[in-house]
Amino acid sequence: METQKTALYDYHKSLGAKFVPFAGYEMPVQYSSGIVDEHKLTRSSAGMFDVSHMGQLSIEGSEEIAIELEKIIPIDLRKIKLNQSKYSFLTNEEGGIHDDLIVTKVEKGFNIILNAACKNNDFKIISGSLKNKFKITLHENLSLLALQGPKSSQILEKIISGVSSLKFMNGNKFSYNGEEVYITRSGYTGEDGFEISISNKLAEDLAKKLISQNVKPIGLGARDTLRLEAGLCLYGHDINKSTSPIEANLKWAISKRRREEGGFVGYEKIKSDLNGSLSRLRVGIKPEGKIIAREGVKVFSDDGNKIGSITSGTFGPSVNGPIAMGYVKLNFSKPGTKVFLEVRGKKHEAKISELPFYKKRYVR
Amino acid sequence: MSEKKYSKQHEWVTIEGDVATVGITAHAAEMLGDVVFVELPEKGKNVEKEGQAGVVESTKAASDVYTPITGEITDTNQSIVNDPGAVNKDPEGAAWFFKIKIKNKSELDKLMSKADYDKFAKENPN
Numbered sequence: 301m302e303t304q305k306t307a308l309y310d311y312h313k314s315l316g317a318k319f320v321p322f323a324g325y326e327m328p329v330q331y332s333s334g335i336v337d338e339h340k341l342t343r344s345s346a347g348m349f350d351v352s353h354m355g356q357l358s359i360e361g362s363e364e365i366a367i368e369l370e371k372i373i374p375i376d377l378r379k380i381k382l383n384q385s386k387y388s389f390l391t392n393e394e395g396g397i398h399d400d401l402i403v404t405k406v407e408k409g410f411n412i413i414l415n416a417a418c419k420n421n422d423f424k425i426i427s428g429s430l431k432n433k434f435k436i437t438l439h440e441n442l443s444l445l446a447l448q449g450p451k452s453s454q455i456l457e458k459i460i461s462g463v464s465s466l467k468f469m470n471g472n473k474f475s476y477n478g479e480e481v482y483i484t485r486s487g488y489t490g491e492d493g494f495e496i497s498i499s500n501k502l503a504e505d506l507a508k509k510l511i512s513q514n515v516k517p518i519g520l521g522a523r524d525t526l527r528l529e530a531g532l533c534l535y536g537h538d539i540n541k542s543t544s545p546i547e548a549n550l551k552w553a554i555s556k557r558r559r560e561e562g563g564f565v566g567y568e569k570i571k572s573d574l575n576g577s578l579s580r581l582r583v584g585i586k587p588e589g590k591i592i593a594r595e596g597v598k599v600f601s602d603d604g605n606k607i608g609s610i611t612s613g614t615f616g617p618s619v620n621g622p623i624a625m626g627y628v629k630l631n632f633s634k635p636g637t638k639v640f641l642e643v644r645g646k647k648h649e650a651k652i653s654e655l656p657f658y659k660k661r662y663v664r
Numbered sequence: 665m666s667e668k669k670y671s672k673q674h675e676w677v678t679i680e681g682d683v684a685t686v687g688i689t690a691h692a693a694e695m696l697g698d699v700v701f702v703e704l705p706e707k708g709k710n711v712e713k714e715g716q717a718g719v720v721e722s723t724k725a726a727s728d729v730y731t732p733i734t735g736e737i738t739d740t741n742q743s744i745v746n747d748p749g750a751v752n753k754d755p756e757g758a759a760w761f762f763k764i765k766i767k768n769k770s771e772l773d774k775l776m777s778k779a780d781y782d783k784f785a786k787e788n789p790n
Contacts, residue, residue, distance in 0.1 A: 334752075335723040336698040521697070525723055590745075592701050592721050615700035615723050622701070644703075644719065 306352035307443050307500035308507055315517050322520060323416035325353040330519040338522035339617040342489055343658075346449035347518035348510045355419025356442050356497055357426065360408040361434030369410065372429050373403060374545070374564045376555035380405045385469045385484050387553050389545060390425055395569025396541040397548070398425060400533060404471050404484060409434065411482065413444070413495070415535045443503035447510060448493035448518075448526075455513045456483075456494055459506070463494060477502055488523065490530025490660045528623055529616045531584060531655030537595055538582060538611045538625055546573035547627065549582045549655075580608060581633040584653035585624040585641070591648045592622045593641040599628055600640040600647060607632045607639065616657055623657045624650075668756070669772060670781030671732035672788075673714065676756055677775060684733050684764045684772075688720065691785040693755035697722040699748045704740040704762055711737060711764065713771055718761055720751065729761060733771055739763040 304325045312319070317328035328350065330338060341347055359365050366377040375388045382405055390398040399418035404411045414422045423438045430436060447456055457464040460474050463483055471484030479502055487493035498506055511517065524534070533539045539548045544566075551559070551574070558564060562571060587593055597610040613624030624641075632639060635654045640647040666679040674692035678685045693699065701721035711717045711731045718729035740762045744750050751759045766772075776784060 329724070330697060334698045336700075336749075339723075521724055590701055590748075592726065594726065615721070617723070 304353075306350055307503045308350045308352065311504050311507055312350065312517065315511070317517070317519065320520070323353055325416060327353060328517070328519040330521045331517050333516075335519070335521035335525060336617045338516065338518045339525050341516050342449045342491060342518055342522060342526055343618050344450070346447060346451040346455050346493075346515045347489075347522070348507060348515045349446040349448065349518050349523055350443070350507070351446050351495070352443040352500075352503065353416035354444055355412075355414030355416065355422060356439045356444060357412045357414060357419070357423065358406075358408070358437050358439065359410045359412070359426070359430065359434050360437075365409050365430070365434055368430050368433065369403075369426075370558070370564060372425065372565050373401075374554040374558045374567075374570070375403070376557050377403070377405075377410070379555075382407065383471050385471055385486055387469075389539075389550070389553065390422060391545070391564060391566040391570070392541055393566055394542065395544040395566035395573070397535070397539045397543060397545060398422065398541065400535050400539060402484075402486060406471075406482070411497075417536060441500055442497050443500050445496045445498065445503065445506060445510075446487055446493060447496065447515065448487045448489040448491045450492060452491070452493045455510070455515060456496075458513065459509050460496075466494070468492070476506060488530075488532055489526035490532070490656055490658055491526075525614050525617055528612055528614055528625065529618055529656060529658035530660060531625070531657065533582075533625075534612055543582070543627075544569055544573050546570055546578055547580055547582060579630055580627045581630055582611070582625060582627055583633050584635075584655040584657060585610065585613075585626055585628075585639065586651050586653040586657070587622045587624065587641060588649040588651065590622060591641070591643050593624045593643055593648070593650070597624075597626075598642045599626055599650075600642065601632060602638050602640070610641065619657050623653075625655070628652065668778060669732075669775035670778065670784075671730070671775055672784065673730040673732065674785070675730060675732050677732050677772070679766070679772065682766050682769075683738060684735070684766050685760050686717075686731060686733070686762055686764060687760040688729060688751065688755055689781070689785070690755045693752050695789065696720060696727060696751075697724055699751040701726075702744045702748045702751065702761075704742075704745060705737045707737055707740060709737045711735065720748075731762075731764060732775055733764050733766055735764040735767040737762050738765050
């Protein structure tokens with residue numbers, strides 16, 4: 301399959317981006333100043349991320365959508381308020397995760413943001429489940445720009461008036477150059493920020509305006525270090541088809557009513573995990589020294605038994621040290637538990653850690 | 665000190681007497697991005713030409729460092745272990761990796777000049 305490019309490809313190039321193939325797209329992994337600088341800049345000021353490779357799906361139709369969608373997404377979609385966003389997932393028959401997503405209630409129905417690598421399969425799952433009752437569209441003509449960092453609000457307010465009054469995990473329609481854009485206050489960095497859904501035609505114009513306000517472009521490299529410090533999962537690594545949301549420590553993303561009532565795909569496994577059959581848990585893991593434990597590294601107990609493995613690991617620029625996430629047997633999941641990580645044949649001491657590694661600064 | 669020589673694994677070498685100093689090239693450091701972790705061989709270890717003799721990690725990935733020369737490790741640069749970012753700042757100077765007692769001087773003949781390496785790096789960016 302030919303690699304795709306986002307509407308901002310040429311603009312990234314002009315900004316000095318280094319590209320990598322990611323989920324079928326040529327995406328900027330970093331710009332000239334490097335991942336560590338980009339990471340720190342996002343934490344101290346504001347960074348712009350092109351996340352147009354992600355899927356932007358809309359479902360339009362009657363009030364009945366919520367009832368139908370609840371069969372595959374385990375949150376309370378009947379009670380979600382207009383313009384409210386929720387993190388959730390598409391579950392599979394085995395109680396695993398097809399994809400994680402953000403669903404937002406809008407006037408005509410729901411908007412869902414999907415992972416790039418999963419979006420076409422998600423579209424099939426969602427349209428298959430909803431039959432032909434509603435209008436389901438995966439919008440290829442829309443770009444998605446994320447603006448993240450403590451200065452995001454004051455900067456974006458200058459360009460699009462009204463955005464600073466949005467609450468975290470809420471969105472609304474705004475106007476930009478005479479065109480309607482949909483903006484949510486959300487992100488994937490542990491910082492305050494926004495995600496702006498805008499036509500491909502206007503995306504570069506907005507990107508340039510942001511850059512002119514001293515916003516720096518940020519690549520996928522820093523996006524990964526930022527999200528890992530914030531303790532957020534990366535689909536295909538920390539969660540996948542065979543991890544249940546309960547194992548993944550994402551119980552909070554299943555509404556209470558849905559945990560009790562079920563009525564969604566994979567509920568049996570999830571219910572049994574909730575009722576004590578849980579055997580492993582996703583945790584934060586902090587190596588004691590400088591060693592970086594990456595995906596696939598085995599985790600051992602103090603007495604030498606294998607108790608799990610790492611699913612994401614890197615150097616956290618704001619933590620100023622190595623950080624990781626992974627799954628360990630339940631009785632080793634308590635923060636502070638001493639474990640060992642086998643890197644290049646040698647075992648290195650580490651501790652189970654609270655998540656996030658870096659404290660979130662969301663505006664509630 | 666001798667003229668700097670370069671290997672196809674993107675290491676540089678300078679020679680003083682029978683001791684070679686080895687580091688990674690500016691091109692390699694640029695390709696790696698921000699270096700955040702360095703692991704060096706132990707002093708006294710015998711290493712074989714093109715064998716693994718260290719690890720360098722960026723935020724993105726881990727890469728092996730190879731020795732272009734066979735011999736015994738006589739010294740290692742602990743300052744880059746403590747401050748891995750130094751590898752990006754001065755890869756072909758202060759951020760040398762290890763010193764090695766040369767076993768077979770003829771190995772040096774196989775290494776590239778700066779001009780040849782620059783051409784090689786351009787054609788083999790990774």
